[in-house]
Structures are given as C-alpha cells and as structure tokens.
Amino acid sequence: MMMAKRSNDLAEALRRVPLFSKVEPDDVVAMAEHVRELHVERGEILFQKGDQPHGFYILLEGRITLAFPSEQGTERILEVIKPGESFGEALMFLGQPYPIFSQAGVDSRVLDIPEEAITNLLDKDCRLAKRMLAGISIRLHELISNLEACSMRSSAQRVACMLQHAAPSAGTQEYDVQLPAAKHIVASQLNLTPETFSRVLHVLTESGLIEVSGRVIKVLNAEGLRKLQL
Amino acid sequence: MMMAKRSNDLAEALRRVPLFSKVEPDDVVAMAEHVRELHVERGEILFQKGDQPHGFYILLEGRITLAFPSEQGTERILEVIKPGESFGEALMFLGQPYPIFSQAGVDSRVLDIPEEAITNLLDKDCRLAKRMLAGISIRLHELISNLEACSMRSSAQRVACMLQHAAPSAGTQEYDVQLPAAKHIVASQLNLTPETFSRVLHVLTESGLIEVSGRVIKVLNAEGLRKLQL
DNA sequence: CGCTAACTTGACAAATGTCAAAACATGTGG
DNA sequence: CCACATGTTTTGACATTTGTCAAGTTAGCG
Numbered sequence: 001m002m003m004a005k006r007s008n009d010l011a012e013a014l015r016r017v018p019l020f021s022k023v024e025p026d027d028v029v030a031m032a033e034h035v036r037e038l039h040v041e042r043g044e045i046l047f048q049k050g051d052q053p054h055g056f057y058i059l060l061e062g063r064i065t066l067a068f069p070s071e072q073g074t075e076r077i078l079e080v081i082k083p084g085e086s087f088g089e090a091l092m093f094l095g096q097p098y099p100i101f102s103q104a105g106v107d108s109r110v111l112d113i114p115e116e117a118i119t120n121l122l123d124k125d126c127r128l129a130k131r132m133l134a135g136i137s138i139r140l141h142e143l144i145s146n147l148e149a150c151s152m153r154s155s156a157q158r159v160a161c162m163l164q165h166a167a168p169s170a171g172t173q174e175y176d177v178q179l180p181a182a183k184h185i186v187a188s189q190l191n192l193t194p195e196t197f198s199r200v201l202h203v204l205t206e207s208g209l210i211e212v213s214g215r216v217i218k219v220l221n222a223e224g225l226r227k228l229q230l
Numbered sequence: 231m232m233m234a235k236r237s238n239d240l241a242e243a244l245r246r247v248p249l250f251s252k253v254e255p256d257d258v259v260a261m262a263e264h265v266r267e268l269h270v271e272r273g274e275i276l277f278q279k280g281d282q283p284h285g286f287y288i289l290l291e292g293r294i295t296l297a298f299p300s301e302q303g304t305e306r307i308l309e310v311i312k313p314g315e316s317f318g319e320a321l322m323f324l325g326q327p328y329p330i331f332s333q334a335g336v337d338s339r340v341l342d343i344p345e346e347a348i349t350n351l352l353d354k355d356c357r358l359a360k361r362m363l364a365g366i367s368i369r370l371h372e373l374i375s376n377l378e379a380c381s382m383r384s385s386a387q388r389v390a391c392m393l394q395h396a397a398p399s400a401g402t403q404e405y406d407v408q409l410p411a412a413k414h415i416v417a418s419q420l421n422l423t424p425e426t427f428s429r430v431l432h433v434l435t436e437s438g439l440i441e442v443s444g445r446v447i448k449v450l451n452a453e454g455l456r457k458l459q460l
Numbered sequence: 461c462g463c464t465a466a467c468t469t470g471a472c473a474a475a476t477g478t479c480a481a482a483a484c485a486t487g488t489g490g
Numbered sequence: 491c492c493a494c495a496t497g498t499t500t501t502g503a504c505a506t507t508t509g510t511c512a513a514g515t516t517a518g519c520g
Binding site: 182184199 | 497498499500501
C-alpha cells in the first residue's frame with residue numbers, strides 16, 4: 001500500500017516535468033517504479049567528479065550547483081540547477097565518469113532516474129528522444145556561450161553580458177536585476193574571482209551605467225552596456 | 231539517370247557514416263533524396279555566425295574548422311572537424327542562429343542534411359535517436375573539458391593536457407606527437423596566442439619533458455607532464 | 461636561391477589573481 | 491535594543507600570467 005502510494009506520487013511528479021509531459025501516462029507509471037526520490041541536505045554532494053553515472057537527475061525542489069573542483073577548494077561553478085530542470089543526461093549516455101561534481105546549495109529533493117528506465121522508454125517513444133535531444137542541445141548551446149564568454153571577452157564584458165541576459169525584454173534601457181545568489185557564486189559562474197567582480201561593478205558604477213545596492217543591480221543605460229561588448 | 235546515380239552515391243556515402251550505419255537501407259536511400267553534396271573551397275565559409283541553421287552537416291573529405299569570430303580577425307578555433315564527423319546537429323535542433331562560423335581549411339566535400347530528412351527518420355528509428363543523443367553527448371563532454379581547461383588550468387597545463395591526450399596509450403612514458411595542424415591553429419584551440427604556445431613549448435623543453443622539432447613533439451617524460459596538472 | 465609564411469624571441473603593457481585587512485551585513489542571545 | 495559572532499563584500503598593495511607589438515629567425519617551396 002505504502003509503496004503504491006509513493007510510486008503514484010513519483011509518477012505525478014514526473015508528469016509535471018516538461019521532459020515527460022507528452023509521454024503516455026502508462027509509461028510514466030511504469031517508469032516511476034524504477035525512480036527514487038532523494039533528499040540531499042545543504043552542502044551534501046550528490047555525485048563527485050570521477051563517479052560513474054548510473055542515470056540522470058531531475059531537481060524537484062531546492063538548488064543544485066554543478067562545478068569543477070580544484071585542489072584548494074577554489075571551485076568554478078558551471079551551472080546552478082533550479083527546480084524542474086534535469087541534469088546529467090549527457091554523461092549518462094556517454095557512460096564516462098562525471099567531469100564535474102554536484103552539490104546542494106540548500107536542502108533539496110531530487111529524482112534519480114536510472115539509465116534502464118529511460119532507455120526502455122526511448123525505444124518506445126521517439127518524441128521523448130527528440131525532447132531529450134532538444135534538452136541536451138540547449139545545454140550544449142549554453143556551454144558554447146560560456147566558452148565564448150570565457151575565451152573572447154574581458155571581465156567587464158562578461159559582467160555586462162550577464163546583465164543584458166537578465167533584461168526583462170530586449171531594448172529596455174532601465175531595469176533592476178536581482179542577483180540569483182551570493183556575489184561570489186555569480187562571480188564564479190562568470191569565471192571571475194569575487195574581488196574582480198566587485199571591482200568591475202565598481203567601474204561600471206563609476207561610469208554611470210549601473211547602480212549597486214546589495215544583491216540588486218539597477219541598470220541605468222542598457223545601450224552603454226551593449227557598447228562595451230563591441 | 232544522372233540523378234539516380236548521384237542519389238545512389240549519396241546513399242552509399244551516408245551508409246559509411248557511423249551515425250547511419252544501423253539505419254534500414256531503404257530509409258537511407260529515402261533520406262539520400264533530400265541530401266546534397268557541397269564542395270567548399272579552401273578558405274570558404276560554410277555558415278556564418280548568426281546564420282539560421284536548416285539542417286546539419288557531415289564532412290566527407292577535407293577539413294572544416296568551427297570558430298568564434300572577433301572584430302580584429304583574431305578568431306578562436308573551437309574545433310577542427312575531420313572526415314566522417316558530423317557537426318551542427320545541436321544547433322539544428324535548437325533552431326537558434328549559429329553562435330560560431332565554419333570555414334574550410336582545405337578544399338572539402340560536405341553532405342548537407344536538411345532538418346526534415348532527419349526528423350522524419352527520427353520518428354521511425356529510435357536507435358538513430360539514441361545514436362544522435364550519444365553523438366551530441368560526446369560533443370557536450372568535449373565542451374565541458376574545454377571549458378574546464380580554459381577556466382581551471384594555466385597555459386602550460388593546457389599544453390601538457392593536450393600532449394597527454396595524444397599519447398598512444400595510457401602509461402606510455404615516451405612517444406611522438408605529430409601536431410594535426412600549424413602551431414597557431416593548435417594554439418588557438420588551446421585558447422593561447424601563438425607566442426605563448428611557443429614559450430610554453432620552450433619551457434617544457436628546458437625542463438627536459440619534451441623535445442620539439444617542427445610539428446613533431448617528442449614526449450620524454452609523460453609522468454612529468456602529468457605532475458604539472460596536479 | 462629568394463620569397464613567403466610560419467615560428468620564435470624580447471621588451472613591454474594590460475588584465476587578472478592573491479593575500480591581508482577593513483568595512484559591512486546579518487542573525488542571535490542577552 | 492545592544493553587543494557579539496559570523497559570514498559576505500570591498501579595498502589596497504602587490505605578484506603573476508598572459509597578451510601585444512615589433513623584430514628577428516627559420517623553414518618550406520617555387
């Protein structure tokens with residue numbers, strides 16, 4: 001009884017994930033049998049760099065960061081996963097050890113989808129395959145942007161770029177940006193030290209492009225930010 | 231007559247591409263109807279950054295580089311495609327403008343697979359979908375490695391890393407590496423200026439880890455290279 | 461040969477990181 | 491409401507890394 005109930009809850013949760021929204025309800029229920037819900041506490045590591053993938057994950061609640069480790073703990077955060085998003089699919093398909101580690105930023109609930117569960121479904125439902133293809137393609141595109149930012153742009157350009165992406169709509173000249181996390185987290189995602197990030201913010205403020213108060217950044221002149229990029 | 235012949239040739243070429251090796255012969259023939267073979271001359275641009283994707287490409291012969299452009303022509307080469315490899319799948323699925331451009335390094339022959347040709351097939355053959363998933367996953371993995379190299383490693387570490395990947399088998403202490411292209415191309419892939427690349431090779435030579443003669447690098451002490459990474 | 465392109469070297473400049481200290485914020489218990 | 495402890499952010503002085511520019515050098519090739 002308890003088992004059936006829990007399995008139903010999982011099926012319900014799975015159905016709400018965009019990836020599975022078009023999958024036959026019966027198939028979702030069948031898959032739910034193999035899916036576990038994990039609770040990951042703040043600071044806990046979900047998988048380490050070097051671990052062997054056995055499936056992929058969907059974040060239900062909380063926040064999970066994917067990052068490169070480094071000897072002195074000066075990790076570089078690649079991405080912050082938010083509820084509803086999946087992660088680890090590509091590494092599952094490859095079957096190679098994780099090149100990154102994942103850690104909960106706050107207490108989180110995660111679905112663990114084992115490889116068999118999904119590969120079985122893939123054989124039946126080509127639409128799911130297309131959706132996964134689309135999902136992974138988005139990731140790939142983000143990585144390309146990240147790499148471009150990293151190799152073609154200065155620190156100020158990367159910050160300006162981030163502020164532009166946060167614009168409510170293209171063309172707005174003035175708007176507020178609420179940073180999604182502590183400044184050192186944002187800095188790490190931009191591949192900057194917290195010190196450099198702080199200094200860049202200072203310079204942009206001096207030139208009248210933005211105003212900073214805590215985690216809220218008021219963009220005063222979007223056009224000016226755009227010009228920085230060239 | 232001519233058309234039929236050409237279409238057969240294309241089907242033949244497609245069958246030899248790993249991606250389509252397990253697809254039903256009839257389906258390959260059907261797809262071949264929509265596929266064109268392009269000839270791209272040395273230096274010619276296949277697609278520009280900002281162009282809209284209409285499909286993806288498979289390189290039959292020659293060499294194609296994918297790179298980020300920059301105002302002063304100081305491009306950053308992301309990847310060099312070799313015969314048999316496909317490229318542009320992920321961007322096709324996304325339908326967003328190309329974030330990179332592609333250029334022929336030498337005269338090349340390319341297959342142009344329009345989006346419809348492949349999406350039709352994907353509905354029929356889930357194995358193909360899985361193969362594409364695997365293919366894109368490899369790309370994604372490579373991008374992650376690239377990004378890690380870019381953000382976590384010094385210039386010398388990136389060069390050492392590249393030399394290790396070129397090792398004939400893990401654990402070999404001494405081996406020769408033939409650079410796949412001119413040094414400034416390799417440097418760009420490592421996100422280095424030619425000058426810095428040259429200096430790094432000099433330093434590694436000084437410390438007795440390698441010997442350089444033209445495009446051939448003799449690794450003398452693989453263990454020593456590994457230690458650089460830490 | 462002699463020309464062009466590729467590569468190297470040196471002197472220098474710019475960008476970014478490091479370390480340490482100070483300033484600021486935030487929450488807690490008295 | 492204060493005082494303290496804790497964690498985050500800013501600032502300054504400095505070191506390091508890497509890029510830039512200009513001038514050589516070398517190497518391939520007609």
